[in-house]
Amino acid sequence: MEENQPCQKSSKAQLAPAWSTELDQKSPTESLFYRSSLLSRTLVAQQKDQDCPYPLTATIHGSSSLYAASVSKAASLHWTGERVVSVLLLAMGPAAYYFPGPAVDYSLAAALTLHGHWGIGQVLTDYVHGEPKIKMVNAGLFLLSTVTFAGLCYFNYNDVGICKAVALLWSK
Numbered sequence: 028m029e030e031n032q033p034c035q036k037s038s039k040a041q042l043a044p045a046w047s048t049e050l051d052q053k054s055p056t057e058s059l060f061y062r063s064s065l066l067s068r069t070l071v072a073q074q075k076d077q078d079c080p081y082p083l084t085a086t087i088h089g090s091s092s093l094y095a096a097s098v099s100k101a102a103s104l105h106w107t108g109e110r111v112v113s114v115l116l117l118a119m120g121p122a123a124y125y126f127p128g129p130a131v132d133y134s135l136a137a138a139l140t141l142h143g144h145w146g147i148g149q150v151l152t153d154y155v156h157g158e159p160k161i162k163m164v165n166a167g168l169f170l171l172s173t174v175t176f177a178g179l180c181y182f183n184y185n186d187v188g189i190c191k192a193v194a195l196l197w198s199k
Contacts, residue, residue: 112142127190135189136179144172 116138123131147168155164183189 091135098106109142109145112138116142121192123193127188127194129183129188132183132188132190133180136176136183140172140179143175144168147171 036171077188115134119131119135119138123135151164151168157159179189182192186192187195
């Protein structure tokens with residue numbers, strides 16, 4: 028709008044977003060999901076002092092893409108690792124029944140400890156708040172997981188092992 032022209036009352040078409048004309052033929056849901064400018068778009072807004080609309084650009088900036096990529100990659104690898112350990116635990120059940128021995132016993136000790144550590148860690152992440160509490164609880168979880176793994180290894184080495192212990196429980 029030029030400066031020497033008087034401001035006109037805003038019409039409905041002037042207040043519409045810039046992208047609405049190209050998507051008018053689509054359904055509202057379809058236009059929402061197929062919009063290429065969801066995070067950055069030019070809007071026409073009316074200022075309080077005047078009746079003239081002025082374009083404003085609103086851009087949402089997340090974290091830097093370099094940092095987000097590394098965090099996303101680490102989270103994705105952790106998620107994949109959790110699923111792999113869960114599937115391995117499912118496979119170790121029949122393996123422990125059909126092939127009991129030290130290799131399966133120690134594998135079960137490691138997988139059960141890791142699975143429990145990650146599971147309890149997620150619960151603690153959800154329910155413990157505050158930096159000092161989180162550090163204290165994480166140290167306790169690490170200590171618990173270490174003692175659990177050491178105890179299972181001790182049981183495997185000095186007693187019958189996990190596989191035969193479960194078989195003995197079921198035999199009586």
